[in-house]
Amino acid sequence: MLFSIPQKVLFKHCDPAGLVFYPRYFEMINDLIETFFDHVGYPFETLHGAYAVPTVQIDVTFPAPSRHGDHLELALQIHRLGTTSVTFGFRATANDSLRFEGTSILVHITKDGQPTPWTSTTRTAFTPYIRSTA
Amino acid sequence: MLFSIPQKVLFKHCDPAGLVFYPRYFEMINDLIETFFDHVGYPFETLHGAYAVPTVQIDVTFPAPSRHGDHLELALQIHRLGTTSVTFGFRATANDSLRFEGTSILVHITKDGQPTPWTSTTRTAFTPYIRSTA
Amino acid sequence: MLFSIPQKVLFKHCDPAGLVFYPRYFEMINDLIETFFDHVGYPFETLHGAYAVPTVQIDVTFPAPSRHGDHLELALQIHRLGTTSVTFGFRATANDSLRFEGTSILVHITKDGQPTPWTSTTRTAFTPYIRSTA
Amino acid sequence: MLFSIPQKVLFKHCDPAGLVFYPRYFEMINDLIETFFDHVGYPFETLHGAYAVPTVQIDVTFPAPSRHGDHLELALQIHRLGTTSVTFGFRATANDSLRFEGTSILVHITKDGQPTPWTSTTRTAFTPYIRSTA
Numbered sequence: 336m337l338f339s340i341p342q343k344v345l346f347k348h349c350d351p352a353g354l355v356f357y358p359r360y361f362e363m364i365n366d367l368i369e370t371f372f373d374h375v376g377y378p379f380e381t382l383h384g385a386y387a388v389p390t391v392q393i394d395v396t397f398p399a400p401s402r403h404g405d406h407l408e409l410a411l412q413i414h415r416l417g418t419t420s421v422t423f424g425f426r427a428t429a430n431d432s433l434r435f436e437g438t439s440i441l442v443h444i445t446k447d448g449q450p451t452p453w454t455s456t457t458r459t460a461f462t463p464y465i466r467s468t469a
Numbered sequence: 470m471l472f473s474i475p476q477k478v479l480f481k482h483c484d485p486a487g488l489v490f491y492p493r494y495f496e497m498i499n500d501l502i503e504t505f506f507d508h509v510g511y512p513f514e515t516l517h518g519a520y521a522v523p524t525v526q527i528d529v530t531f532p533a534p535s536r537h538g539d540h541l542e543l544a545l546q547i548h549r550l551g552t553t554s555v556t557f558g559f560r561a562t563a564n565d566s567l568r569f570e571g572t573s574i575l576v577h578i579t580k581d582g583q584p585t586p587w588t589s590t591t592r593t594a595f596t597p598y599i600r601s602t603a
Numbered sequence: 604m605l606f607s608i609p610q611k612v613l614f615k616h617c618d619p620a621g622l623v624f625y626p627r628y629f630e631m632i633n634d635l636i637e638t639f640f641d642h643v644g645y646p647f648e649t650l651h652g653a654y655a656v657p658t659v660q661i662d663v664t665f666p667a668p669s670r671h672g673d674h675l676e677l678a679l680q681i682h683r684l685g686t687t688s689v690t691f692g693f694r695a696t697a698n699d700s701l702r703f704e705g706t707s708i709l710v711h712i713t714k715d716g717q718p719t720p721w722t723s724t725t726r727t728a729f730t731p732y733i734r735s736t737a
Numbered sequence: 738m739l740f741s742i743p744q745k746v747l748f749k750h751c752d753p754a755g756l757v758f759y760p761r762y763f764e765m766i767n768d769l770i771e772t773f774f775d776h777v778g779y780p781f782e783t784l785h786g787a788y789a790v791p792t793v794q795i796d797v798t799f800p801a802p803s804r805h806g807d808h809l810e811l812a813l814q815i816h817r818l819g820t821t822s823v824t825f826g827f828r829a830t831a832n833d834s835l836r837f838e839g840t841s842i843l844v845h846i847t848k849d850g851q852p853t854p855w856t857s858t859t860r861t862a863f864t865p866y867i868r869s870t871a
Contacts, residue, residue, distance in 0.1 A: 345637055346633065347633055349752060350749075351517055351753065351805055356748070356749060357495065357499075357524050361491065365615055366613060379671065380614075380672030383485055383486060383614070389488065392528075392531070393491070393529055394528035395526070396526045403651065403753055404646065404647075404648025448534075479768060480781050481624060481626070481764050483619045484617060485621045485671055490614070499748065499749055513747075513748050513806075515806075538782030619785055624767075625767075626760055626761075626764045626767060629760035632760075633760060659798065659799050659800070660796075660797070660799070661759070661797055664793065
């Protein structure tokens with residue numbers, strides 16, 4: 336199952352070439368993942384009291400540019416759920432045009448930086464979003 | 470030959486966990502590349518009159534976090550110089566600790582989006598920064 | 604009449620003190636005004652083809668901090684509608700607590716920087732949002 | 738005495754109109770103030786261990802736009818040094834053209850939000866930068 340949110344391309348996202356400045360895409364990716372954690376019942380504002388979920392790897396391709404006013408759909412699914420990590424696959428499309436696509440790995444750590452297992456509640460909430468390989 | 474610039478981790482770069490928020494690293498990477506183009510005599514503010522250099526692919530790993538006040542050194546070299554593209558390898562270190570490392574591909578395009586060759590002047594200026602494979 | 608939008612405080616908005624970093628509030632203010640122009644039928648992505656609306660003055664007070672996860676309501680009204688300018692009053696609240704409040708002046712200009720009158724259509728669309736002084 | 742730093746207008750600062758997007762100016766203002774605190778021996782990365790200096794009021798005018806590649810000089814002085822607060826006056830110029838000018842008030846607080854006096858060491862370090870009224 337995919338989790339998705341809409342994101343209109345706003346003035347603040349765009350550069351002098353009139354296109355989305357790619358570091359702003361990474362803010363969108365973070366917003367998508369933050370909204371997903373909220374959706375599965377483990378919101379970032381709760382999580383960050385005692386834990387953190389730093390991104391340790393990310394790769395993205397940008398096959399076509401996005402312009403001010405484009406209506407993007409941002410979507411993610413889970414490619415791999417580890418004991419203390421999660422690998423997301425994500426993409427943005429506008430009218431069936433792919434704007435970016437990539438994967439990222441986040442690790443669930445304690446405040447002192449030690450990887451720590453997801454709770455069973457969180458694992459259960461993540462499960463419907465794991466990519467089917469059937 | 471490496472091209473490098475210093476970058477202190479500032480308040481604006483950091484998140485509630487007290488660490489650099491990773492989309493801010495992508496702004497640093499863009500600043501590094503913009504400063505490099507300036508250094509080789511093809512500044513972004515000139516380039517963007519008739520051309521653009523969108524990033525079409527980027528991958529980064531973050532082996533260790535950075536904290537407010539850390540003194541980073543950002544460095545790049547060219548992994549591959551194509552006719553109309555360039556692949557950069559880049560990294561950030563602080564006191565010999567690697568904070569991020571990655572590669573990105575930029576394409577030199579005209580305002581209407583067509584890939585266009587680097588001038589021979591630009592190729593010559595890029596050449597000392599191509600990674601030696603000897 | 605007030606125009607308002609919801610804005611949850613996200614991870615990206617917050618600083619190492621766990622509070623909203625105030626330059627992020629100015630991005631929220633810009634989003635609020637962009638959404639308002641969209642609402643009245645003069646969207647920024649259309650406007651910026653031939654015109655621009657630079658902010659020439661802004662003042663804001665921040666009586667109380669906002670934290671990650673707070674649900675803000677951003678609201679504006681028009682304090683003064685000039686021939687070529689508009690003065691907005693805006694504020695953000697969360698559970699009746701005022702987080703920021705201020706005013707800004709925007710000027711409607713052509714691409715070569717000359718102030719140019721609002722169309723009568725735009726003036727009519729703005730009118731319900733002019734602050735009542737009765 | 739004025740405290741000043743150079744700031745080139747970079748690609749990341751600019752909007753689709755090719756001008757600095759004004760929320761980026763507020764990041765520059767924060768950088769200027771952070772660099773000033775560093776200069777007077779009370780760096781933000783130390784200060785934020787036990788204290789914070791939230792901005793409680795800011796007003797800025799923007800008499801002329803800045804473009805990609807402009808070399809700004811950012812300068813500040815202290816307009817008023819209170820027991821637990823400081824009022825800065827700041828401005829940015831490029832080739833004698835004023836780009837923005839304003840004032841902001843910061844309050845020195847403890848982690849639990851209580852205003853707390855500047856140390857005498859900090860007061861002494863601030864003193865040369867207090868605007869002369871003679």
